[in-house]
Amino acid sequence: MNEQQNFQKDVEKKAFDMRHRQTINHNIDKYNQAVARGLHNFEDHELARSRASYIKTQVLENLDKYLLQFEENFESRGGKVLWAETKEEAQQYIWEILRKANTKIVVKSKSMTTEEIGLNEFLEEKHIENVETDLGEYIVQLAGQKPYHIVTPAMHLSRGDVGKIFEEKLNMPYTDNPQFLAMTCRNNLRDKYTTAEVGITGANFLIADVGGIAITENEGNARLSATFPKIHIAIAGIEKIIPNLEDLDLFWSLLATSGTGQRMTIYNTVYTGAKQSFETDGTEEMYVILLDNGRTKILADEQKRQSLACIRCGACLNVCPVYKNIGGHSYHTTYSGPIGSVISPHLLGMKDYKHLSYASSLCGACGTVCPVKIDLPQLLLKNRQESVEKGLQGFAEKLTFQLWENTMRKRARVDRWGARWKNWGFRQIFYNSWGKRREMPTLPKESFHDWWKKNRK
Amino acid sequence: MASARQNILERIQNALKTPTALPVSKPDFSKSPYTLPTEEGLDLIFAENFCKGKAEFYFATSVEEGFLQIKKWCDIFIENKRQDIISQGLDEEFYPTQIFVWEDYLQELCTAVEIAFNDTDKDLQNIDIGITFCEFLVARTGSIIVTSRQKTGRRLTIYPPVHIVVAFTSQIVMEVEDVMKILKSEPDFPSMISVVSGPSQTADIEKTLVLGAHGPKELILFLIDNTSAEAQD
Ligand code: SF4
Numbered sequence: 001m002n003e004q005q006n007f008q009k010d011v012e013k014k015a016f017d018m019r020h021r022q023t024i025n026h027n028i029d030k031y032n033q034a035v036a037r038g039l040h041n042f043e044d045h046e047l048a049r050s051r052a053s054y055i056k057t058q059v060l061e062n063l064d065k066y067l068l069q070f071e072e073n074f075e076s077r078g079g080k081v082l083w084a085e086t087k088e089e090a091q092q093y094i095w096e097i098l099r100k101a102n103t104k105i106v107v108k109s110k111s112m113t114t115e116e117i118g119l120n121e122f123l124e125e126k127h128i129e130n131v132e133t134d135l136g137e138y139i140v141q142l143a144g145q146k147p148y149h150i151v152t153p154a155m156h157l158s159r160g161d162v163g164k165i166f167e168e169k170l171n172m173p174y175t176d177n178p179q180f181l182a183m184t185c186r187n188n189l190r191d192k193y194t195t196a197e198v199g200i201t202g203a204n205f206l207i208a209d210v211g212g213i214a215i216t217e218n219e220g221n222a223r224l225s226a227t228f229p230k231i232h233i234a235i236a237g238i239e240k241i242i243p244n245l246e247d248l249d250l251f252w253s254l255l256a257t258s259g260t261g262q263r264m265t266i267y268n269t270v271y272t273g274a275k276q277s278f279e280t281d282g283t284e285e286m287y288v289i290l291l292d293n294g295r296t297k298i299l300a301d302e303q304k305r306q307s308l309a310c311i312r313c314g315a316c317l318n319v320c321p322v323y324k325n326i327g328g329h330s331y332h333t334t335y336s337g338p339i340g341s342v343i344s345p346h347l348l349g350m351k352d353y354k355h356l357s358y359a360s361s362l363c364g365a366c367g368t369v370c371p372v373k374i375d376l377p378q379l380l381l382k383n384r385q386e387s388v389e390k391g392l393q394g395f396a397e398k399l400t401f402q403l404w405e406n407t408m409r410k411r412a413r414v415d416r417w418g419a420r421w422k423n424w425g426f427r428q429i430f431y432n433s434w435g436k437r438r439e440m441p442t443l444p445k446e447s448f449h450d451w452w453k454k455n456r457k
Numbered sequence: 458m459a460s461a462r463q464n465i466l467e468r469i470q471n472a473l474k475t476p477t478a479l480p481v482s483k484p485d486f487s488k489s490p491y492t493l494p495t496e497e498g499l500d501l502i503f504a505e506n507f508c509k510g511k512a513e514f515y516f517a518t519s520v521e522e523g524f525l526q527i528k529k530w531c532d533i534f535i536e537n538k539r540q541d542i543i544s545q546g547l548d549e550e551f552y553p554t555q556i557f558v559w560e561d562y563l564q565e566l567c568t569a570v571e572i573a574f575n576d577t578d579k580d581l582q583n584i585d586i587g588i589t590f591c592e593f594l595v596a597r598t599g600s601i602i603v604t605s606r607q608k609t610g611r612r613l614t615i616y617p618p619v620h621i622v623v624a625f626t627s628q629i630v631m632e633v634e635d636v637m638k639i640l641k642s643e644p645d646f647p648s649m650i651s652v653v654s655g656p657s658q659t660a661d662i663e664k665t666l667v668l669g670a671h672g673p674k675e676l677i678l679f680l681i682d683n684t685s686a687e688a689q690d
Pocket of ligand 1 (some may be wrong): 314318370
């Protein structure tokens with residue numbers, strides 16, 4: 001089965017899974033309420049968005065200079081920058097570091113970039129104990145699943161689901177009390193931070209002027225992961241750059257509001273290296289892996305370049321009617337939702353994932369919420385255009401649309417058919433994409449064309 | 458992989474030969490996009506915003522008053538823990554309350570009000586309370602800024618289940634931006650700067666708020682006035 005068929009199969013299943021829909025709606029309702037409250041912290045949210053959009057656009061237009069500035073500043077404080085063209089290269093860098101340090105345990109904090117490079121599977125192959133420390137990630141790791149959402153990995157699971165997973169995997173009595181479940185995770189992980197040799201985190205931002213990375217989190221697991229282990233590795237896409245330390249004020253505020261509806265996320269932390277000579281504790285070595293993995297391809301497209309401004313807040317997913325119906329797993333990509341549909345074809349190769357360009361109702365909601373004003377609807381359309389231009393549609397699909405076009409162009413040809421035949425043709429053409437569970441609309445006996453002629457006077 | 462750096466930079470430079478098709482014009486950078494505070498004065502703005510979160514807040518008009526409050530807070534904690542241990546049928550002697558204080562001046566002040574503390578990192582895994590200073594307070598966001606150049610290091614501001622912060626009104630600035638400007642101008646720039654806006658929390662299970670995910674479950678701020686006319690000594 002190819003990706004498109006996989007996608008259609010999963011979509012069919014998920015879209016009519018009522019429990020799934022209930023859980024997602026519950027979570028997204030709560031998110032919406034929080035965001036509505038969070039927006040009160042902005043007198044002029046639009047202005048804040050415009051600034052962020054402007055700063056990110058400037059950075060992307062000068063990306064090489066900012067990356068070099070970042071590298072120079074980070075290394076001047078003792079850290080090491082590693083450049084990875086592909087996910088395999090990134091894995092190799094990590095493996096080299098782990099091997100040299102005789103690593104048995106890695107504590108990992110939530111990072112979509114590590115998902116992108118398939119780090120969990122890689123470390124498993126290498127027999128390294130790899131502990132996800134973010135509660136949501138911990139849950140999906142226990143369940144043997146992938147994160148469902150870029151901000152809320154376990155969004156698709158109800159408290160009862162989580163209770164059952166804990167009961168089964170951790171051999172504990174069943175409970176669906178979130179407090180108790182969260183404390184179980186806390187207690188199970190506390191020793192891991194102090195025994196792990198290496199902490200691996202993502203980075204929400206790379207800060208050029210001080211040579212640092214910034215991590216945003218609510219739980220404190222990333223802070224612990226970058227405190228006790230001897231080595232801290234942060235992995236980030238090359239597009240995560242912002243120019244100045246002061247810019248974090250704006251980006252942290254926007255990320256908090258769009259991501260979770262908070263005024264500020266609980267821990268916003270900047271790391272500019274390992275322990276300095278005047279400090280009393282901290283890591284001994286720090287590495288930043290800069291990942292390309294297809295990003296330079298997106299950069300080379302002067303329209304889609306804009307999508308590299310994304311700060312991964314998840315707002316476009318939460319507002320997307322398609323995402324809400326088919327769920328995060330159906331995409332079969334690291335990044336789901338509207339932004340995932342725009343960038344994944346480039347990170348993963350257009351041929352297999354062109355169906356993602358169609359996973360949108362083009363309702364435009366994503367574009368209005370994006371805190372960095374990425375024109376998502378337009379980029380989704382562009383994706384669609386490209387997959388058509390490249391002739392990537394299935395043959396049958398192309399043929400049908402050609403027939404449809406021919407027919408529609410000439411009214412006379414359509415009107416030659418009686419209503420019954422028109423209905424039949426309509427069903428044939430749209431049956432697959434319309435879906436089995438929706439009643440097909442029927443065409444009236446009299447065509448609009450005829451009705452118009454008769455009634456307009 | 459040494460060539461990876463070169464390859465990536467070259468691809469970027471090639472890509473950027475064509476400018477973006479979606480340029481953004483420069484917006485107004487002069488005015489604040491945030492909602493104006495309803496209170497007057499940094500201290501009140503801070504207090505109002507800090508209290509919107511889930512942390513505890515105490516205010517004192519002098520160092521002495523502040524530390525008597527802290528002493529009282531700790532005494533109640535110690536007694537509660539003792540009762541708890543006894544009710545579980547355990548020997549209270551083996552489970553004393555462990556308070557850690559690492560900063561010199563803070564140790565002096567705690568000693569003055571007879572708060573017993575551990576000044577090493579031995580037994581850190583049994584920590585109940587960490588008492589620390591902070592570097593700044595941010596009024597608009599109600600945040601506490603801690604850094605790794607404090608003697609607390611990275612550990613004492615994230616590991617304890619209960620984190621007590623002692624701060625002064627003179628440490629309040631309006632925006633996170635102001636903190637960053639000051640820190641950048643100083644020679645001993647810390648390797649970690651953390652903007653803390655409440656106790657550790659998670660909403661990963663059905664968006665239900667749970668406090669104390671991995672960091673401190675309780676965050677308590679004792680703010681001591683050293684700037685207003687009413688401030689003593
Ligand atoms: S595209 Fe915009 S809305 Fe979507 S995740 Fe990225 S920043 Fe958020």
